[in-house]
Amino acid sequence: MKICITSKGNSLDSPAERSFGRSPYFIIVDDETGEEKSIANENVDATGGVGPKSAQLLINNDVNVLITGQMGGNAQRAVEVSGIEVYQYKDGGSVREALNLYKEGNLEKIL
Amino acid sequence: MKIVVASGKGGTGKSTLSANFSYVISGNRDVVLVDCDVEEPNLHLFFEEKGKESIVTLPIPVIDENKCDFCGKCGEFCQYGAITVLKDQVMVLQNLCHSCGGCLIVCPNDAISEVPKTIGVLWDAQIDSNLRLITGVLNEGEANGIEIIKTVKRLSESSPLVIYDSSPGTACPVIETVEGADFCILVTESTPFGLHDLKLAAEVVKKIGVPSGVVINRSDGSDNETEEFCRENDLEILLKIPFDREIAAIQNRGELFSVYYPDWQKQFTDLLDHIESLCGGNR
Numbered sequence A: 001m002k003i004c005i006t007s008k009g010n011s012l013d014s015p016a017e018r019s020f021g022r023s024p025y026f027i028i029v030d031d032e033t034g035e036e037k038s039i040a041n042e043n044v045d046a047t048g049g050v051g052p053k054s055a056q057l058l059i060n061n062d063v064n065v066l067i068t069g070q071m072g073g074n075a076q077r078a079v080e081v082s083g084i085e086v087y088q089y090k091d092g093g094s095v096r097e098a099l100n101l102y103k104e105g106n107l108e109k110i111l
Numbered sequence B: 001m002k003i004v005v006a007s008g009k010g011g012t013g014k015s016t017l018s019a020n021f022s023y024v025i026s027g028n029r030d031v032v033l034v035d036c037d038v039e040e041p042n043l044h045l046f047f048e049e050k051g052k053e054s055i056v057t058l059p060i061p062v063i064d065e066n067k068c069d070f071c072g073k074c075g076e077f078c079q080y081g082a083i084t085v086l087k088d089q090v091m092v093l094q095n096l097c098h099s100c101g102g103c104l105i106v107c108p109n110d111a112i113s114e115v116p117k118t119i120g121v122l123w124d125a126q127i128d129s130n131l132r133l134i135t136g137v138l139n140e141g142e143a144n145g146i147e148i149i150k151t152v153k154r155l156s157e158s159s160p161l162v163i164y165d166s167s168p169g170t171a172c173p174v175i176e177t178v179e180g181a182d183f184c185i186l187v188t189e190s191t192p193f194g195l196h197d198l199k200l201a202a203e204v205v206k207k208i209g210v211p212s213g214v215v216i217n218r219s220d221g222s223d224n225e226t227e228e229f230c231r232e233n234d235l236e237i238l239l240k241i242p243f244d245r246e247i248a249a250i251q252n253r254g255e256l257f258s259v260y261y262p263d264w265q266k267q268f269t270d271l272l273d274h275i276e277s278l279c280g281g282n283r
């Protein structure tokens, strides 16, 4: 299963990012293979549609679970049909902390 | 002659000026007044008439999933994020679509066609023999106000004298309204905020290359800073409308104050003459 966390930087130790569409990086972790990668968000400065574009990026990368702080309506609609589950992490900790909280079942599912 | 009435922010009395100005000059000229504040049109309230309604539509893509192989090209192309391509489904977020038609062109499988979607309406009212009011109304939740502005502008294009009431601020709809005009009246009021917003608006209008002048509304008589700004920037103060309880009371009733004041009728007629002479005579 692939888990994506929105992030301010390109590693597991970077601070988690609250916003989805304009998140600078997406960290994707495969919890079966242990593989991890970071993808820089090309849409950070785009004028519109950043939410759905970022959703498309998750879909293209076969992401199953998303951990982020908040999500706009357009992004929600795109993510909803894709079947990706969304969990909320709003505190200022690292990507790793957010991921651990998710694994422990301590994050709220928002979609 | 196309004159835009604009202001850097809401609440300066821009609509009041547009309505009174148009009403007065329609006394002896054919005037088309166009409400371009499509998210919150209000000029019809002064004239108590909306007129004939017609629908404004935009083409929106629909996907034939029998022809589509979910290659993702349309989604990649769309710079507005309006198309999301899933493994076995293509989703169009209609409210984000700008109807550019690009996805139709890039689809290798000819799977995309267009259907009209209603984004708003037009009201076209003949208020009296010389005054016509055209109003653009964007439906709630729609983002594409620019298209409505383009439509109302097209409708009024061939008329010899048009007054465009712009939306407040300095964003895209204002730029769309000002472009192609002969002159822009910037409405401001005697407050520090008023001046700040006037500066922004004046700058935008200057960049577009449309000559402009200033009307100070609800003037409290101490407009030194505004006057100084106008002097420094070669902006003429065309008119000052003083703060006046009686004028305010008339407006609160939703009426046109110029109906009651012959003196203001002359001022507005002179304003038009003056603007026309600034723009090099009647056009």
Ligand code: SF4
Pocket: B061, B077, B078, B079, B080, B081, B082, B083, B096, B097, B098, B099, B100, B101, B102, B103, B104
């Ligand atoms: S018409 Fe243009 S804006 Fe609309 S979905 Fe297609 S590419 Fe995007």
Ligand code: SF4
Pocket: B063, B067, B068, B069, B070, B071, B072, B073, B074, B075, B085, B090, B106, B107, B108, B109, B110, B111, B112
């Ligand atoms: S470009 Fe055409 S074929 Fe490809 S996903 Fe879009 S609609 Fe389907």
